[in-house]
Amino acid sequence: MKVVIIGGVAGGATAAARLRRLDENAQIVMLERSGYVSYANCGLPYYVGGVITDRRKLTLQTPESFHDRFRIDVRVRQEAVEIDRESKAIKVRNLETGEVYRESYDKLILSPGAHAVIPNLPGIDSERIFTLRTVEDTFKVHGFVETARPASAVVVGGGFIGLEMAENLRDRGLDVTVVQRGGHVMPTLDADMAAIAHNHLRSHGVKLLLNSDVTGFEERADGAVQTNLAQSGPLAADMVVLAVGVAPESALAREAGLDLGARESIKVDEHMRTSDSDIYAVGDAVQVKNYVTGQDALIALAGPANKQGRIAADNICGGDSRYLGSQGSSVIKVFDMTIASTGVNEKTARQAGIDCDKVYLSPMSHAGYYPGGKVMTMKVVFEKGTLRLLGAQIVGYEGVDKRIDVLATAIHAGLTGPQLKDLDLAYAPPYSSAKDPVNMAGFMIENLSHGLVEQFFPEDVDALPRDGSVTLLDVRTPGEYADGHAEGFVNLPVDDLRER
Ligand code: FAD
Numbered sequence: 001m002k003v004v005i006i007g008g009v010a011g012g013a014t015a016a017a018r019l020r021r022l023d024e025n026a027q028i029v030m031l032e033r034s035g036y037v038s039y040a041n042c043g044l045p046y047y048v049g050g051v052i053t054d055r056r057k058l059t060l061q062t063p064e065s066f067h068d069r070f071r072i073d074v075r076v077r078q079e080a081v082e083i084d085r086e087s088k089a090i091k092v093r094n095l096e097t098g099e100v101y102r103e104s105y106d107k108l109i110l111s112p113g114a115h116a117v118i119p120n121l122p123g124i125d126s127e128r129i130f131t132l133r134t135v136e137d138t139f140k141v142h143g144f145v146e147t148a149r150p151a152s153a154v155v156v157g158g159g160f161i162g163l164e165m166a167e168n169l170r171d172r173g174l175d176v177t178v179v180q181r182g183g184h185v186m187p188t189l190d191a192d193m194a195a196i197a198h199n200h201l202r203s204h205g206v207k208l209l210l211n212s213d214v215t216g217f218e219e220r221a222d223g224a225v226q227t228n229l230a231q232s233g234p235l236a237a238d239m240v241v242l243a244v245g246v247a248p249e250s251a252l253a254r255e256a257g258l259d260l261g262a263r264e265s266i267k268v269d270e271h272m273r274t275s276d277s278d279i280y281a282v283g284d285a286v287q288v289k290n291y292v293t294g295q296d297a298l299i300a301l302a303g304p305a306n307k308q309g310r311i312a313a314d315n316i317c318g319g320d321s322r323y324l325g326s327q328g329s330s331v332i333k334v335f336d337m338t339i340a341s342t343g344v345n346e347k348t349a350r351q352a353g354i355d356c357d358k359v360y361l362s363p364m365s366h367a368g369y370y371p372g373g374k375v376m377t378m379k380v381v382f383e384k385g386t387l388r389l390l391g392a393q394i395v396g397y398e399g400v401d402k403r404i405d406v407l408a409t410a411i412h413a414g415l416t417g418p419q420l421k422d423l424d425l426a427y428a429p430p431y432s433s434a435k436d437p438v439n440m441a442g443f444m445i446e447n448l449s450h451g452l453v454e455q456f457f458p459e460d461v462d463a464l465p466r467d468g469s470v471t472l473l474d475v476r477t478p479g480e481y482a483d484g485h486a487e488g489f490v491n492l493p494v495d496d497l498r499e500r
Contacts, residue, residue, distance in 0.1 A: 008032030011111035011283030014309030049168025114246035114284035123217030150238030158185030261287030282308035291325035343391030365399035417445030
């Protein structure tokens with residue numbers, strides 16, 4: 001059996017290694033357009049920021065190491081340019097020599113990833129505008145930062161890559177402004193949770209321009225690039241990083257007549273098989289099911305790509321592995337803060353037509369009496385009636401990653417909110433509390449489900465009667481109240497509540 005893999009990073013490299021482990025005799029060819037395979041996309045921003053200093057650390061494998069360990073024929077700087085399904089062969093262009101040759105296959109795996117979206121705006125071709133996807137892109141940004149010594153940057157897009165670049169450029173001393181089209185950064189979060197991230201970014205000197213649309217760029221005589229905005233005046237900076245999202249790299253699949261899904265992604269079944277039974281596709285290029293809503297979704301993350309690569313290899317080797325859907329579990333470091341989410345947020349749940357409720361809590365990362373504990377803010381979204389867990393968002397410092405993974409597991413297992421209280425989680429004072437934050441969320445949801453508590457949210461306040469039947473209490477300390485409070489709320493600290 002001869003398997004050809006297009007794309008040699010997350011999904012492709014995993015599929016290649018798995019194929020070899022399952023079939024010692026398969027002929028495996030992996031084609032990669034860039035000069036590197038199995039590179040650490042997720043580590044790229046940290047090379048720019050100087051956290052990762054050895055460029056060799058960015059590539060986990062080389063063509064030689066792949067060949068030595070797995071006897072896989074890895075070819076970098078080779079671009080697949082056409083799939084001929086009829087004769088089961090692909091046309092490949094050697095980017096070093098320009099030569100085009102044919103490579104036959106019995107099974108083909110597409111793992112071409114997603115390309116950075118580059119909006120068609122005036123001035124977009126400026127040499128000072130960068131995107132970040134490949135190792136080569138990273139060296140370009142890094143080289144520019146090292147040699148041109150820019151003092152300022154505009155980062156367009158406040159998603160994962162935008163924020164990671166904002167942090168890393170800030171760490172290198174640049175004056176950084178993040179321009180974001182929507183009302184908040186990190187679209188995986190709801191606006192209320194993102195507000196915490198906004199404060200944190202600002203406290204580290206990152207300027208945020210929200211609800212701002214870029215209309216174009218201009219190169220100025222002084223060497224700066226000017227970012228023009230629809231809602232406010234232009235921004236001048238020494239460089240621009242574009243991180244406005246990714247789109248599936250599906251041109252090959254489209255031209256080969258494979259079925260496509262949302263936003264031109266490649267349609268696959270749960271075995272990762274495309275509409276051609278000899279062609280599999282995995283990773284950022286494919287349409288998946290959202291594990292929580294069951295709707296079609298595009299979720300570009302490394303975990304799903306790796307798992308799907310393994311599944312495609314299993315099935316090619318006669319197995320029956322299935323991909324159950326993506327939950328979108330993610331975590332990001334923003335300076336010293338950790339932001340994580342899993343499942344769907346409240347906005348997405350409502351858009352999917354799910355009648356949902358939510359709890360917010362601000363537990364300590366570990367027992368309050370043990371030094372070093374930090375508050376985290378959690379929002380857990382669940383379905384009304386069934387109490388099925390739908391999603392969670394956590395913003396905080398230590399222990400955020402651990403709680404989100406517990407919640408991700410709970411959602412995957414189909415647990416209800418109150419079942420979180422039953423989870424037997426590890427505890428010692430330096431690590432947690434005897435009632436872990438995840439258990440606490442379970443207690444709260446159980447209280448709601450038993451009717452012990454009724455919740456009102458900030459968005460409900462305006463609709464409450466002002467005829468004296470409702471008292472608006474702010475139960476924080478007088479100091480916290482003095483720092484800022486909602487209009488109409490009377491301060492009555494929680495510790496004084498019974499007495500007064
Ligand atoms: P990729 O890993 O992108 O690999 C696709 C490869 O295919 C590319 O190298 C491309 O050159 C090659 N290719 C495309 N077309 C052809 C062709 N015609 N011929 C030959 N080769 C071709 N995800 C997380 O979960 N956590 C993170 O922290 C995180 N951080 C990230 C940071 C950055 C800067 C970037 C860019 C991505 C990050 N991601 C992160 C996303 C994650 O890297 C991707 O979801 C994952 O790599 C997708 O795997 P893939 O195999 O589908 O595509």
